[in-house]
Amino acid sequence: MSEKIYTAGLVVIGDEILSGRTHDKNIAQVASWLQVQNIRLDEVRVVADVQERIVEAVNALRARNDYLFTTGGIGPTHDDITVDAVAEALGVGVVIHPDARAILERYYSDKGGLNDARLRMARVPDGAELIPNQKTGAPGIKIGNIHLMAGVPHITAGMLDALTGSLEGGAPLLSETVGGFIPESEVSTLLREVEKAHENCQLGSYPFFREGKVGSNFVIRSTDADALQSCMHVLCEGLGELGFDFTPGGI
Amino acid sequence: MSEKIYTAGLVVIGDEILSGRTHDKNIAQVASWLQVQNIRLDEVRVVADVQERIVEAVNALRARNDYLFTTGGIGPTHDDITVDAVAEALGVGVVIHPDARAILERYYSDKGGLNDARLRMARVPDGAELIPNQKTGAPGIKIGNIHLMAGVPHITAGMLDALTGSLEGGAPLLSETVGGFIPESEVSTLLREVEKAHENCQLGSYPFFREGKVGSNFVIRSTDADALQSCMHVLCEGLGELGFDFTPGGI
Structure with a gap:
């Protein structure tokens, strides 16, 4: 009997990795976590904060794998464009997720309130669900087989914890x-x-x-x-x- | 005046990175080194020890960059297939490089001599030059704009040292x-x-x-x-x- 093998791709988004400024920790973290979920990491691409390059990597790896993960580019600043890129890759619009807005309103209620930049972190590709972030409020995003996670490793770790056991995997390797x-x-x-x-x-x-x-x-x-x-x-x-x-x- | 920007791609080859067993150190090492050469790292792909996947990544990134680097898969064992993959990508054969053979003969003269496995490390895509390896004998390989380096980070470091200053770069970033x-x-x-x-x-x-x-x-x-x-x-x-x-x- 030959059991189905489940695979995943990972797109690491960030100029700071490519410039050598930041040593990536998410590849090893996601790889180890996937092993425990009985999902094999098939390929990783590290791309710059350039929308067309993110779209290309997302489309290549989501098509050939059961799951796709991204890390980075979901914060509040102008260089955080992962949501827009994934929406473009899927051909859907970008909307404010009401639950994400509520989470951010609560989180920032004693930190100066929700401003335009912080509200950016409630933007999701239309049709997405949220991945809980116990650390800093701003949630991760799940749409279809794609999981958008933070770039900061300890926040990514919390999002992976939240996903543990929720993805179908194959026989343990x-x-x-x-x-x-x-x-x-x-x-x-x-x-x-x-x-x-x-x-x-x-x-x-x-x-x-x-x-x-x-x-x-x-x-x-x-x-x-x-x-x-x-x-x-x-x-x-x-x-x-x-x-x-x-x-x-x-x- | 707009100066040419030089870019590089990096293909990291190894199941051990994708399984989470080994934490990659070469991405950061190559990224930092390229900064000093005034070359920008444009994209990284981490792929498994599967020849067609290495060929695909090598061809994608060598076409769109001035330089391509690979790490991993140039050792003496059956899972070391980078030379074969790069030769396939370039449409050339694989030959024993006479200087590489001589280097390995010297290196192993007091370590049991050159056997078939060790001779594998003298195999190069036809037309290649060698990149010196002061650490363990087995050289890196340079063919066209492609540089094949070791997977073990301290050996890669020595090969990067040997290449320092030899690649044309753009204005310092x-x-x-x-x-x-x-x-x-x-x-x-x-x-x-x-x-x-x-x-x-x-x-x-x-x-x-x-x-x-x-x-x-x-x-x-x-x-x-x-x-x-x-x-x-x-x-x-x-x-x-x-x-x-x-x-x-x-x-």
């Missing part, structure tokens, strides 16, 4: 890791053969340099628990036959 | 920052007007949450030093008129 001070160039034939012999498993090799020595972690991924264990067993046996010390779980 | 505990939603009209009045400048607003308070840094970027200073002056004056404390250089 299980993984096992084994590692050691093993140069990957001395075991590449073994790796290739082990992967070839276990067609339900992917085997990745991740080299590192530590304590003056080269080493690798080998990660096997599969949705089939038995195949995973069998693959792991054969790999460890092979590493042992080649005379290498290895540590289950990786180092 | 200068920037000035001012920041404070200023909610961006209270200055968005000011920001929009300041940007509109300085057409050679881009003005970005980067909110943060720190010490229990919201704040923002505002970054002005321009290739025109006078326009930048004038824009900065007008922005600071405006922030002062609105009653905000601000810190040049950002906080």
Whole structure:
């Protein structure tokens, strides 16, 4: 039985990532969260705050994935254009969401009240629902298979929390890791053969340099628990036959 | 006078980034390095270790940029397929580069010698030059406007060092920052007007949450030093008129 695999795309919006000013934390955060939802992150695009580029990335990745996520560009300033871009991509208008306006009115009631800039954060593509934001009021936005989230990582984290368990995923992708001070160039034939012999498993090799020595972690991924264990067993046996010390779980 | 702006694309190759297992460090590293070369990073794509996906991303970004960089997938194992993907994208064959072979022979002479896996790291798209790798022997690869670099960040760093100053860039993109505990939603009209009045400048607003308070840094970027200073002056004056404390250089 071959189960459906659910995939997601991620569009990271922001000149500040492309300029090197800000180190992106959302790719890793969204990737890890998707793993737990049993959804695979298929591709990430980082694009500038330019509407046509956001539209292009959104349309490319929403078409080929079950879900699309965006981070960034939903704040109150002139460079926050993600809502407009997603509305254009979907061919719908932009409206003020009444619940978002109410949330922002409450949130800003003791902070000077709702002004035009703050009201921008109630704008959504027509037909959208809200994603709760416990941190700063301004909600995320869900329309069709697209989820618009904040750029500031701790706010994105709260929005992901709010979405946890709400998206349909596939069979869990299980993984096992084994590692050691093993140069990957001395075991590449073994790796290739082990992967070839276990067609339900992917085997990745991740080299590192530590304590003056080269080493690798080998990660096997599969949705089939038995195949995973069998693959792991054969790999460890092979590493042992080649005379290498290895540590289950990786180092 | 309008000077040419040089742009680059970056393709980050690796299942380990998409799975959340590894936090990418190359986007920020390449972005910062490009700034110093006066080249703007236009778009990043993170794709899986799947040849057709690498080919697609390479072809999309090499066509629309002056330069293309890739990180990852040039090691000795079965999942290292970047060379094959780039050769396919360019419609050329894959050959063993004699200088790369010589470098690897020297590097591995006291490490068990050159085996088939290690020789894989001498494979290049036909017509390529090498990018020196002082750290671990296996060179990066340059063909046309494409630069193939390692996935391991400290090796990539060495390859970027080797390329420093060798790529033609445009006028330096200068920037000035001012920041404070200023909610961006209270200055968005000011920001929009300041940007509109300085057409050679881009003005970005980067909110943060720190010490229990919201704040923002505002970054002005321009290739025109006078326009930048004038824009900065007008922005600071405006922030002062609105009653905000601000810190040049950002906080």
